[in-house]
Amino acid sequence: MAQRTYNAWDLRFGIWGIRNYYTTLEERAIAGAVISPGYIAMTMAAAGLATAGLLLNSPAAIIGSMCVAPFMAPSRAVCIGTIYRMPQVAGRGLVKQIGGLLLMGSGIAYALTMLLQHVIGGYEITPEIALRAIPTSQDFALNLIIATSAGAAAALALTAEPHRVESPWGQVLDAVIGVEIAVSLLPPAAVVGIGLAFGEPKIAERALLLMLLNIIGLNILGSGLILFIRGIRRPILDLEKSIRSVTAETMVRVPGFIDEGSTIDITLLSKKEALINVVLRRHFGGEVPKTLAETIANDVRSRTGCITDITVDVIPLLVHQGIDTIPAEAAH
Structure with a gap:
C-alpha cells in the first residue's frame, strides 16, 4: 500500500483498527x-x-x-x-x-x-x-x-x-x-x-x-x-458494508465458490483505508485467479474510494461420499 496520510479529523472522530467494528455495533443494536x-x-x-x-x-x-x-x-x-x-x-x-x-x-x-x-x-x-x-x-x-x-x-x-x-x-x-x-x-x-x-x-x-x-x-x-x-456515524457503517458487498460480488465469480463458510472481515484504518481478510471456500475445478486480491482492491477503490490491503486464504473443499456406495443388504 502507498504511504499512509491520515486526516486528523478521521483519527479523532471514529473507531479505527478494529475488525468489523461498525457492523458489530449494528448487529448488537438489532439483537438488542x-x-x-x-x-x-x-x-x-x-x-x-x-x-x-x-x-x-x-x-x-x-x-x-x-x-x-x-x-x-x-x-x-x-x-x-x-x-x-x-x-x-x-x-x-x-x-x-x-x-x-x-x-x-x-x-x-x-x-x-x-x-x-x-x-x-x-x-x-x-x-x-x-x-x-x-x-x-x-x-x-x-x-x-x-x-x-x-x-x-x-x-x-x-x-x-x-x-x-x-x-x-x-x-x-x-x-x-x-x-x-x-x-x-x-x-x-x-x-x-x-x-x-x-x-x-x-x-x-x-x-x-x-x-x-x-x-x-x-x-x-x-x-x-x-x-x-x-x-x-452511519456513513462509516455504510463504508464498511460497501467494502464487504463489493468484495463478496468479486468472490462469487471465482470458479467453485462456496458461500457457506466463506468469510469477509473488514478493518477500517480511516475513511480512506482498510484491511480486508478473506477466507474463500471452494470446490476443486478451475483455478483461483492469481490476481484475485488485486481485482478486489481495484473494485473496492473504484466503487468506494477506499485503498486496501487484502489477504485471501483459499480453502479447497474435500468431499468423500460413501453412504450411497454401501450395499442395501449391508445397511440392515
Missing part, C-alpha cells in the same frame, strides 16, 4: 431490540425481586434485582439505532425498554403487592419506596446524574477499549454496567406498580416521572452523546 422469552422472564423475575425488596425495605434484595434486570441491550438498541438512523431498531428498542419496565416491571409489582395485601396485609410505604415515590429536587438531580453516568459507561465500554468488546472481559464489563443501568430504571418502575396497588396515584406519578427522566439521561445524555462524540 428483539423481545425474547428470556428477556420477558428475566424482567419479571427482577421485578418480583425488586418489589419484595422495596416492601421489605431491603437494599440487598433491591440490589439483587438489579443484577438480574436485562436492560443493557434495549438501551444500546435505542442509542445505536438512533445514531445509525435505523428508526425501526431504535423504536423497537424503546418499546422493549419502556414496555418491559411498565408492562412487566410495574405490572408484576402491582399484581404482587395486591396479592400480598389481600393474603397477608399490613404492608406500608417503606423508606426505600418513599425514596423513589416522593423525590426532592435534589433526588431528581442525583438520579439524573446516576442515569447519565450509567449511559456514558455503557457507551465507553464500546468505544474506550473497542478491542475488548467481544472478549470475555467485555462481557463481564457489560454485566457490571447493566447493574448500574438497572439502578436507574427498575426500582422506580416497581414503585409505580406499588403506588397503584396502595391506591396512591401520586406515588405512581412521581415514580413514573423519575423513571422517564432517568431514561432520558441514560439514552440521550449518557450513551447517545458519548457515541456521537466518539464519531460513531
Whole structure:
C-alpha cells in the first residue's frame, strides 16, 4: 500500500483498527431490540425481586434485582439505532425498554403487592419506596446524574477499549454496567406498580416521572452523546458494508465458490483505508485467479474510494461420499 496520510479529523472522530467494528455495533443494536422469552422472564423475575425488596425495605434484595434486570441491550438498541438512523431498531428498542419496565416491571409489582395485601396485609410505604415515590429536587438531580453516568459507561465500554468488546472481559464489563443501568430504571418502575396497588396515584406519578427522566439521561445524555462524540456515524457503517458487498460480488465469480463458510472481515484504518481478510471456500475445478486480491482492491477503490490491503486464504473443499456406495443388504 502507498504511504499512509491520515486526516486528523478521521483519527479523532471514529473507531479505527478494529475488525468489523461498525457492523458489530449494528448487529448488537438489532439483537438488542428483539423481545425474547428470556428477556420477558428475566424482567419479571427482577421485578418480583425488586418489589419484595422495596416492601421489605431491603437494599440487598433491591440490589439483587438489579443484577438480574436485562436492560443493557434495549438501551444500546435505542442509542445505536438512533445514531445509525435505523428508526425501526431504535423504536423497537424503546418499546422493549419502556414496555418491559411498565408492562412487566410495574405490572408484576402491582399484581404482587395486591396479592400480598389481600393474603397477608399490613404492608406500608417503606423508606426505600418513599425514596423513589416522593423525590426532592435534589433526588431528581442525583438520579439524573446516576442515569447519565450509567449511559456514558455503557457507551465507553464500546468505544474506550473497542478491542475488548467481544472478549470475555467485555462481557463481564457489560454485566457490571447493566447493574448500574438497572439502578436507574427498575426500582422506580416497581414503585409505580406499588403506588397503584396502595391506591396512591401520586406515588405512581412521581415514580413514573423519575423513571422517564432517568431514561432520558441514560439514552440521550449518557450513551447517545458519548457515541456521537466518539464519531460513531452511519456513513462509516455504510463504508464498511460497501467494502464487504463489493468484495463478496468479486468472490462469487471465482470458479467453485462456496458461500457457506466463506468469510469477509473488514478493518477500517480511516475513511480512506482498510484491511480486508478473506477466507474463500471452494470446490476443486478451475483455478483461483492469481490476481484475485488485486481485482478486489481495484473494485473496492473504484466503487468506494477506499485503498486496501487484502489477504485471501483459499480453502479447497474435500468431499468423500460413501453412504450411497454401501450395499442395501449391508445397511440392515
